[in-house]
Amino acid sequence: MSKRIVGPEIEKLIQLLAKVPGLGPRSARRAALHLIKKKEQLLGPLTVAMGDALEKVRVCSRCGNIDTVDPCMICSDPRRDAATIILVEDVSDLWALERAGAMNAQFHVLGGTLSPLDGVGPDDLNIRGLVSRVAEGGVTEVIIAVNATVEGQTTAHYVTDQLADMNVKITRLAHGVPVGGELDYLDEGTLTAALRSRTAF
Amino acid sequence: MSKRIVGPEIEKLIQLLAKVPGLGPRSARRAALHLIKKKEQLLGPLTVAMGDALEKVRVCSRCGNIDTVDPCMICSDPRRDAATIILVEDVSDLWALERAGAMNAQFHVLGGTLSPLDGVGPDDLNIRGLVSRVAEGGVTEVIIAVNATVEGQTTAHYVTDQLADMNVKITRLAHGVPVGGELDYLDEGTLTAALRSRTAF
Ligand SMILES: [Zn+2]
Ligand SMILES: [Zn+2]
Numbered sequence: 001m002s003k004r005i006v007g008p009e010i011e012k013l014i015q016l017l018a019k020v021p022g023l024g025p026r027s028a029r030r031a032a033l034h035l036i037k038k039k040e041q042l043l044g045p046l047t048v049a050m051g052d053a054l055e056k057v058r059v060c061s062r063c064g065n066i067d068t069v070d071p072c073m074i075c076s077d078p079r080r081d082a083a084t085i086i087l088v089e090d091v092s093d094l095w096a097l098e099r100a101g102a103m104n105a106q107f108h109v110l111g112g113t114l115s116p117l118d119g120v121g122p123d124d125l126n127i128r129g130l131v132s133r134v135a136e137g138g139v140t141e142v143i144i145a146v147n148a149t150v151e152g153q154t155t156a157h158y159v160t161d162q163l164a165d166m167n168v169k170i171t172r173l174a175h176g177v178p179v180g181g182e183l184d185y186l187d188e189g190t191l192t193a194a195l196r197s198r199t200a201f
Numbered sequence: 202m203s204k205r206i207v208g209p210e211i212e213k214l215i216q217l218l219a220k221v222p223g224l225g226p227r228s229a230r231r232a233a234l235h236l237i238k239k240k241e242q243l244l245g246p247l248t249v250a251m252g253d254a255l256e257k258v259r260v261c262s263r264c265g266n267i268d269t270v271d272p273c274m275i276c277s278d279p280r281r282d283a284a285t286i287i288l289v290e291d292v293s294d295l296w297a298l299e300r301a302g303a304m305n306a307q308f309h310v311l312g313g314t315l316s317p318l319d320g321v322g323p324d325d326l327n328i329r330g331l332v333s334r335v336a337e338g339g340v341t342e343v344i345i346a347v348n349a350t351v352e353g354q355t356t357a358h359y360v361t362d363q364l365a366d367m368n369v370k371i372t373r374l375a376h377g378v379p380v381g382g383e384l385d386y387l388d389e390g391t392l393t394a395a396l397r398s399r400t401a402f
Contacts, residue, residue: 005299007269009253016247020224021235027223034222034294035251036258036267042220043255050248056210057237061367066237068208092234098206107382 010036057171064109066091066124074098074107081105083140087130087159089113089147097145105143108133113151114158127159134166144172212236263334265310265327267292275299275308284341288331288360290314290348298346306344308333314352315359324370328360335367345373 010032018028035043059065060072067073074080074094084105088094094107110125133139142163146152160170175193177186186194236244248315260266261273268274275281275295285306289295295308301367311326324327334340343364347353361371376394378387387395 005272005275005296006267007257009250009257009269010267013247013250013254016243016250019243020232021249022224022228022232023221029296030293031221031223032254033267033296036254039255039258041237042217043251046214046217046221047248047251047255049210050218050251052210053214053233053237053245054240055249056208057240066207066211066234068210073208074206092231095230095234097207 023034062128062129063107064091064111065094065107079104082138084143085130085133085139085141086145087141088145089152089155093145093147103143108142110146110159113146113149113155115151115174122158125155127162130159131162131166134163134168139168141169141171144170148173205220260308262331263330264308265292265312265330266295266308280305283339285344286331286334286340286342287344289346290356291352294346294348304344309343311347311356311360314347314350314356316352323359328363331360332363332367335364340369342370342372345371349374349376 012167013035014025014028014032017023017031018025020028023031035046041098056068057066058068058070060067060070061073062071062075065072065074067158069076080098084103085108085110086094086097086103086105087110088097089110089112091109094109097103097107108126108130110127110130112120114120114122114125130142134142142159144156144159146156155171174197175190177190177194178181183191214236215226215229215233218224218232219226221229224232236247257269258267259269260395261268261271261276263272263276264350266273266275282305284360285304286309287295287298287304287306288309288311289298290311290313292310295310298304298308306319309327309331311328311331313321313326315321315323315326331343335343343359343360345357347357375398376391377398378384378391378395384392
């Protein structure tokens, strides 16, 4: 607030909440007020949970996932297919694929995409870690599940080159019509891809 | 997440973030991930700010505002016009009016509206506190700035009755066309009120 009508502690809380994705300045004020009103039920427990996360959360040294243990729960789960690695840009993509629950594979998180203009080169991504994991042996397939953007596809090509001499199958997600998606909202590239990859009915 | 793929600490953090107004389950996941990634810049400072709020924020015993001091900064500001009290439902309304900066008056926060169906009676609202403040003397005007809802107006009438025998002027916010508002989006009640209260051009 331009005019100081609340103590600096509340002001600070609002400012920081406004940096949380999904909350702007206006909703940060509303969120702060709600948190303060629900001191016992929400503000207290959330403060504890954030302190816990602050203390315990770490990046998995094997796959780049985020968890409270290292290696993460996915890397250390013996029931997962260790021969298949799904390569994603970000932990949020890993979570999304896990929610879909389509595969019981391992993951590898790149931490972004190649973007020379933004100064993001191969060494800024977790590519070397992937090559090491494949080099260790036992991996038969890497499924490239990066975003279907220009940067994502550039990165996919670079990774494919790095793995070219290794005895591993490299696949990527199918393009097509999203389930429940309406055709006339889709771009021509998607429609063309969906037609070319058509399957028997 | 239905399937446990992150430690219980992160799960808990996501669950609690989902209860913050403005964040749903999906944005809570995104927010949690962002907070974890920005450990030093955001998660740490926000945890501290929330701990501070938890410890220091209290309800002003005089007006019902929320602040880190009691009486609040507004109540204890000698430059404010102590003869005028603006009556609002909620602290968020107080903040909104303060941001508008239209008046340098005192406030009084009711903490809701009368709502017999929800079991909210006069004693559940901060009405007695308002009557005491007026009874102390020195207050010449109470501006009723409750919402223009049925509950708000019922509450306004009840408060007016309580103050009827006291030597204080009771006013309310003008109805009219919102500044920048388009007429054909406004309801008939607002348009009628705006016409009746028309002013010289
Ligand atoms: Zn891992
Ligand atoms: Zn106060």
